[in-house]
Amino acid sequence: xxxDEQNPGVxxxxxxxxxxxxxPHRQLxxxxxxxxxxxxxxxxxxxxxxxxxxxxxxxxxxTGLVLGATIIGTALMxxxxxxxxxxxxxxxxxxxxxxxxxxxxxxAANQRNFYATQYEILRxxxxxxxxxxxxxxxxxxxxxxxxxxxxxxxxxxxxxxxxTGLFRSGDTAATGATAESARLARAVDRFLNKLTVTPVRxxxxxxxxxxxxxxxxSSRVANTLVAEYMQANLERYYNAGNEARxxxxxxxxxMQANLERxxxxxxxxxRRQGIADLEARMLLANDKLASLEETLTGxxxxxxxxxxxxxxxxxxxxxxxxxxxxxxxxNQLQQQLxxxxxxxxxxxxxxxxxxxxxxxLQGRIDQLEQQIQAERRYLQDSLISQYxxxxxxxxxxxxxxxxxxxxLLTLNQRSVQYNILKREVETSRELYNxxxxxxxxxxxxxxxxxxxxxxxxxxxxPLAPFKPRMRFNALMALILGGLGGTGLAFFLQFLDNTVRxxxxxEALVDMPSLGLVPHARQDNGKRELEVDPKELAFYxxxxxxxxxxxxxxxxxxxxxxxxxxxxxxxxxxxxxxPGEGKTTTASxxxxxxxxxxxxxxxxxxxxxxxxxxKHYGIAQVPGLTQCITRRKQVVAECIHETAVENLSVMTSGxxxxxxxELLAPERVxxxxxxxxxxxxxxIIDSAPVLGLADALVLSRSxxxxxxxxxxxxxxKEALKYTVR
Numbered sequence: 262x263x264x265d266e267q268n269p270g271v272x273x274x275x276x277x278x279x280x281x282x283x284x285p286h287r288q289l290x291x292x293x294x295x296x297x298x299x300x301x302x303x304x305x306x307x308x309x310x311x312x313x314x315x316x317x318x319x320x321x322x323x324t325g326l327v328l329g330a331t332i333i334g335t336a337l338m339x340x341x342x343x344x345x346x347x348x349x350x351x352x353x354x355x356x357x358x359x360x361x362x363x364x365x366x367x368x369a370a371n372q373r374n375f376y377a378t379q380y381e382i383l384r385x386x387x388x389x390x391x392x393x394x395x396x397x398x399x400x401x402x403x404x405x406x407x408x409x410x411x412x413x414x415x416x417x418x419x420x421x422x423x424x425t426g427l428f429r430s431g432d433t434a435a436t437g438a439t440a441e442s443a444r445l446a447r448a449v450d451r452f453l454n455k456l457t458v459t460p461v462r463x464x465x466x467x468x469x470x471x472x473x474x475x476x477x478x479s480s481r482v483a484n485t486l487v488a489e490y491m492q493a494n495l496e497r498y499y500n501a502g503n504e505a506r507x508x509x510x511x512x513x514x515x516m517q518a519n520l521e522r523x524x525x526x527x528x529x530x531x532r533r534q535g536i537a538d539l540e541a542r543m544l545l546a547n548d549k550l551a552s553l554e555e556t557l558t559g560x561x562x563x564x565x566x567x568x569x570x571x572x573x574x575x576x577x578x579x580x581x582x583x584x585x586x587x588x589x590x591x592n593q594l595q596q597q598l599x600x601x602x603x604x605x606x607x608x609x610x611x612x613x614x615x616x617x618x619x620x621x622l623q624g625r626i627d628q629l630e631q632q633i634q635a636e637r638r639y640l641q642d643s644l645i646s647q648y649x650x651x652x653x654x655x656x657x658x659x660x661x662x663x664x665x666x667x668x669l670l671t672l673n674q675r676s677v678q679y680n681i682l683k684r685e686v687e688t689s690r691e692l693y694n695x696x697x698x699x700x701x702x703x704x705x706x707x708x709x710x711x712x713x714x715x716x717x718x719x720x721x722x723p724l725a726p727f728k729p730r731m732r733f734n735a736l737m738a739l740i741l742g743g744l745g746g747t748g749l750a751f752f753l754q755f756l757d758n759t760v761r762x763x764x765x766x767e768a769l770v771d772m773p774s775l776g777l778v779p780h781a782r783q784d785n786g787k788r789e790l791e792v793d794p795k796e797l798a799f800y801x802x803x804x805x806x807x808x809x810x811x812x813x814x815x816x817x818x819x820x821x822x823x824x825x826x827x828x829x830x831x832x833x834x835x836x837x838x839p840g841e842g843k844t845t846t847a848s849x850x851x852x853x854x855x856x857x858x859x860x861x862x863x864x865x866x867x868x869x870x871x872x873x874x875k876h877y878g879i880a881q882v883p884g885l886t887q888c889i890t891r892r893k894q895v896v897a898e899c900i901h902e903t904a905v906e907n908l909s910v911m912t913s914g915x916x917x918x919x920x921x922e923l924l925a926p927e928r929v930x931x932x933x934x935x936x937x938x939x940x941x942x943x944i945i946d947s948a949p950v951l952g953l954a955d956a957l958v959l960s961r962s963x964x965x966x967x968x969x970x971x972x973x974x975x976x977k978e979a980l981k982y983t984v985r
Contacts, residue, residue, distance in 0.1 A: 311762070316750035323749055327742030328735060335734045340726035343457075344480035345470035346487045347718040350379050352465075376460065383458045383469060383490055389449045391489045392482060403455075403474060404448045456486070466717060476723045483720035491714045498712070513696050520689040527682040543669070550665045557658040560651055567648040574641045584640050591636050598629040760975045769977055770984040775823065775967065776816035778846065781809050798848040798876035802856070802905055813849045817857065820850075820967075828854075828942065829965035831933055833866075835947040835956040837983040841971035844872045847946040855908035859941040862900065864911045866959060868920035869948045871913035877903055884914025889928045896935060909940070921954040929962040950983045 313320065352375045382388065393399060402408035457470040469487055473479040570582055605622040612619055760766060763774040781800055796803065801810040821828045834847040844867070851863040864885055865873035874881040883899045888911070901910045917923045936943055945963060948955040960966050970980060 312750055312754045313747065316746075316753060319753065320743065320746035320750050323746035324739060324742035327745065328738045331734050331738035332731070335729045335731050338729045339474050341472050341474060341728045342476035342479050342723045342725075343470050343472045343727035344476070344483050344720040344723050345457075345468050345718075346483045346716065346720035347461075347466055347468050348487055348490075349465050349715045349717050350376065350467055351713040351715075352376065380458050380460065380467070382493075383467070383486070384453060384456065386449050386453070388486065388489055388493065389452045389456070390445070391493075392486050393445075393448060393452060395485055395489065396481060398452070398482075399445070399448060401478070403478075404451055405444070406447060406451065408474065469720075471720075472727060480720040480722045487716060487720075491712060491716075494714055495712050509696055509699060513693070516689065516693045516696055520686070520693050523682065523686040523689050527679070527686050530679060530682055546665065546669045550662065550669060553658060553662045553665060557655065557662065560654050560658065564648065564651040564655060567644060567651060570644050571648045574645065582641075582644070584644065588636065588640060591633055594629050594633050594636070598626060598633070601626050601629065757973075758976050758978070759973050760970050760977055760980055761972055765977070766970060766980065769981055772984070775819040776812060778812040778816070778842075779808055781807070797845045798873075799852060799905070800845075801849040801852045809849075810853075813846075813853045816846075816850060817853045820965075823965075829963070830937060830941065831943045831945070831963040831965070833945045833947050833956065833959050833963040833966045834969065835966065836949050836969040836971070837975050837979040838949045838951050839870065841949070841969050841975060843949075843969040844876070844946050846967075846969050847944050848873065848876060851908055851942075851944045852905050854942050854944070855905050858907060860907050860909075860939070862909045862911060862936060862940040862943045864943060864945045865913040866924065866945045866955070867948045868913055868916055868923070868955065869953065871916065873910060873946060874912040877901070877910050879910065879912060881912045882915055884912035886914035886917055886923060888914070888932055889923055896932070920948070921958050924955055924958045926958065926961040929959060933962055951979060 352372055393404065398404040455472040457468075457472070459468045459470070460466070461468065469483055471479045471482040471486070473482065570584075573582060601622055605619065605626060608616065608619050608622065614620070614623070760769070763777060766772065766774055781797065781804075800807070801813045804810055817828075820832070823829075832850075834843050834850070836843040848863060851861045854861040863873060865871050866885060867873075868886070871881060874884070879901045885899070888896050888899045899911050899914070901912070903910055933943060945959060947959050950956045950968075956966075968983065
């Protein structure tokens with residue numbers, strides 16, 4: 262702000278003078294409180310409700326217009342009757358050719374395709390032409406176009422058709438056949454526009470309906486359409502049977518020749534390769550190979566165990582093998598050896614080793630030890646011999662398996678072509694048998710005509726019109742009108758570039774609001790009251806219990822707590838442009854300060870368009886300009902007492918040609934300092950900021966500046982420019 266740059270000590274205050282559509286009960290944040298803004302992506306329901314309240318008459322008017330037009334249009338329409346016939350369509354058609362479905366499955370996709378095809382057949386132009394011809398509908402005014410629905414859009418369409426018809430008639434002269442074809446095509450179009458085909462969910466039922474101004478005609482057309490559809494379906498099935506029989510005769514001849522050729526090729530190949538018993542030979546070879554592999558596996562298992570024992574024998578640990586340790590003979594010999602050694606030790610306790618009995622025992626001990634060693638060597642040699650035998654058996658089995666695998670591979674190579682020829686024979690035989698069976702079935706079913714379509718409910722003559730539905734149309738008009746009116750309201754709100762709420766100010770200039778002052782209203786609050794400007798200047802005095810007075814007292818409180826020093830003694834009141842309520846606010850703020858027992862002086866410093874002297878009914882001269890220029894030596898002569906206790910007024914004085922120069926800080930500061938000795942608070946009403954320098958100059962001489970914003974009048978660009 263320019264004043265802040267010139268006078269850094271100025272406190273910047275701001276409030277907004279709200280219009281009547283703003284909720285007067287909205288709570289304001291205390292001055293100096295940090296402001297937290299909502300995320301722009303979030304939807305504020307309170308903001309939406311304010312827009313709806315603001316444009317409520319626009320919404321109601323638009324809704325009423327749409328509702329009235331809909332009711333009138335509905336009342337003018339001819340009653341339309343609808344009759345519906347219900348039929349059942351089965352998808353399990355008799356299959357003429359069995360092999361046409363090789364997978365044997367009718368999946369969900371095929372089902373959907375089948376029913377979608379049937380629905381389109383019911384809506385087809387050929388079926389519609391058949392019904393028109395059957396009932397001679399070309400003479401019916403609804404179908405030939407002589408009678409149509411009444412309505413605004415219908416009238417517009419007919420007018421456009423007439424205009425385009427005039428242009429077309431002058432192009433070329435159509436022949437009689439061409440004109441009749443075009444007439445029939447337009448009749449079919451009108452017929453199909455009145456026809457409805459509705460499948461019943463999760464069933465095989467289909468509802469076929471027809472709309473008409475004549476209730477009897479609607480039922481006759483629906484029943485005739487169903488009958489024509491069933492007849493056409495039977496004809497298609499019958500024609501398909503004839504085509505299938507002719508097709509099968511040709512295919513049977515070709516298939517029989519293919520079967521004979523395939524069988525002959527198989528026999529010739531088997532004879533050349535000498536594999537007439539191929540399957541038996543391959544089975545025997547596979548069994549033999551499996552037996553050899555099983556025997557080899559058992560030998561390898563025994564070989565692994567013996568190989569471990571053989572390695573221990575070679576390492577000198579053969580005596581610890583289970584076969585040796587658990588040998589009964591060795592264990593008996595060792596028992597005898599132990600007994601002899603015990604006897605020998607006992608004998609040596611009495612005699613010398615040369616004693617005959619001792620020498621005999623020693624001989625037996627040596628003999629037993631030799632027998633034990635011999636038995637151990639025998640067992641070890643036996644294990645080594647078994648291992649060598651298993652090695653030889655393994656090598657022999659491997660050789661036999663390789664020979665058997667080679668023989669089996671040869672048989673497999675020969676069987677490849679054999680199996681191909683055999684499968685070809687089997688396939689040809691199956692197809693031939695299937696075609697022959699179907700041929701027999703067709704012969705049995707010749708002349709029998711089945712239909713997969715059944716009539717569940719025939720169309721009956723309706724007793725009440727199907728449309729127009731006044732209640733439904735009115736309800737839809739009410740809903741659509743409300744939505745359209747709401748959309749129009751938000752569009753108008755989007756075009757509105759003015760400041761509406763304190764939140765708008767906080768979002769634009771990042772400064773909190775000091776107060777919110779509503780428009781003056783009547784006591785009953787039903788409509789806004791155009792109050793005389795003179796009365797507005799004293800509104801807080803004459804209507805102390807009103808919302809406006811309470812708002813000004815709240816503004817006084819906000820100013821008191823706006824800074825640690827309390828209420829500023831010198832306060833400059835300005836706005837972005839003229840007519841935004843700065844004079845009214847300055848006067849009422851001075852009144853509520855005076856009512857609070859403070860000596861207050863209201864100075865009219867708007868030297869462009871002075872208004873204070875008119876509101877208070879006093880002379881404009883002498884005033885502020887005389888005090889600044891000191892044409893009057895006594896400042897007291899420029900101060901006028903008012904009917905409000907503790908409130909004095911200094912008018913603008915003579916309007917100078919150069920107000921900005923006259924309001925220079927060195928002049929105004931001296932005057933305010935002098936007046937500050939007599940008054941507790943001085944409220945200065947200044948000129949607007951945009952386009953004028955008065956407020957910027959005066960801001961250097963005051964403690965605080967308060968900016969007035971008029972809801973719905975002050976634009977966002979003007980506010981940002983003013984604060985900047």
